[in-house]
Amino acid sequence: GEDVEQSLFLSVREGDSSVINCTYTDSSSTYLYWYKQEPGAGLQLLTYIFSNMDMKQDQRLTVLLNKKDKHLSLRIADTQTGDSAIYFCAEGSNNDMRFGAGTRLTVKP
Amino acid sequence: DVKVTQSSRYLVKRTGEKVFLECVQDMDHENMFWYRQDPGLGLRLIYFSYDVKMKEKGDIPEGYSVSREKKERFSLILESASTNQTSMYLCASRQVQGSYEQYFGPGTRLTVT
Numbered sequence: 001g002e003d004v005e006q007s008l009f010l011s012v013r014e015g016d017s018s019v020i021n022c023t024y025t026d027s028s029s030t031y032l033y034w035y036k037q038e039p040g041a042g043l044q045l046l047t048y049i050f051s052n053m054d055m056k057q058d059q060r061l062t063v064l065l066n067k068k069d070k071h072l073s074l075r076i077a078d079t080q081t082g083d084s085a086i087y088f089c090a091e092g093s094n095n096d097m098r099f100g101a102g103t104r105l106t107v108k109p
Numbered sequence: 110d111v112k113v114t115q116s117s118r119y120l121v122k123r124t125g126e127k128v129f130l131e132c133v134q135d136m137d138h139e140n141m142f143w144y145r146q147d148p149g150l151g152l153r154l155i156y157f158s159y160d161v162k163m164k165e166k167g168d169i170p171e172g173y174s175v176s177r178e179k180k181e182r183f184s185l186i187l188e189s190a191s192t193n194q195t196s197m198y199l200c201a202s203r204q205v206q207g208s209y210e211q212y213f214g215p216g217t218r219l220t221v222t
Contacts, residue, residue: 008149030209031208031209031210033210040118040215040216040218041215041216042113042214042216043199043201043213044213045210045211045212048208048210088151092211094205094209097209097211099151099152101149101150101151102151
């Protein structure tokens with residue numbers, strides 16, 4: 001089947017920028033998504049990008065999409081301790097959605 | 110705001126018991142999904158439903174069944190619980206138009222002893 005891959009762990013210091021990377025394989029995906037999961041909770045949609053866009057910015061979040069390389073990234077500026085969570089990359093269309101294994105972001109004070 | 114609720118946050122069952130996990134969404138979404146989440150494996154799709162009384166197997170349907178008698182409710186059934194079904198179960202729903210994003214419930218952490 002199609003795979004979505006992301007590294008499992010990332011640790012940054014408070015105030016630094018975090019960059020979480022993701023690669024996917026399904027070139028027919030219409031949208032790419034980033035979800036956040038806080039401890040003991042479900043997944044919360046952070047942002048998404050349409051597949052014909054290169055970049056989307058939303059306050060501290062910047063999503064970059066390189067469709068040629070099938071690479072998606074999420075940059076969090078001025079990372080705070082409240083950003084500590086698991087971040088899931090996902091690709092989807094009207095038929096399907098596939099999730100990565102999640103990247104656990106730890107923010108150290 | 111879309112709200113997806115799940116009947117229990119934590120559940121402890123014994124091996125061989127029949128287990129029902131309930132999910133309700135309040136946004137009239139056509140599609141509903143059941144995933145299980147395990148460390149290092151991410152989310153794996155168990156079953157999904159396109160509409161009332163319709164269901165499709167996902168990637169790991171073995172040992173599970175589902176029921177969707179009403180549009181807002183999607184139930185996951187473990188016919189005979191086993192210890193390898195100890196996991197976090199997440200329900201999601203989405204509409205069939207727009208950006209197809211899924212909205213998730215808070216999850217049910219099931220322990221089978």
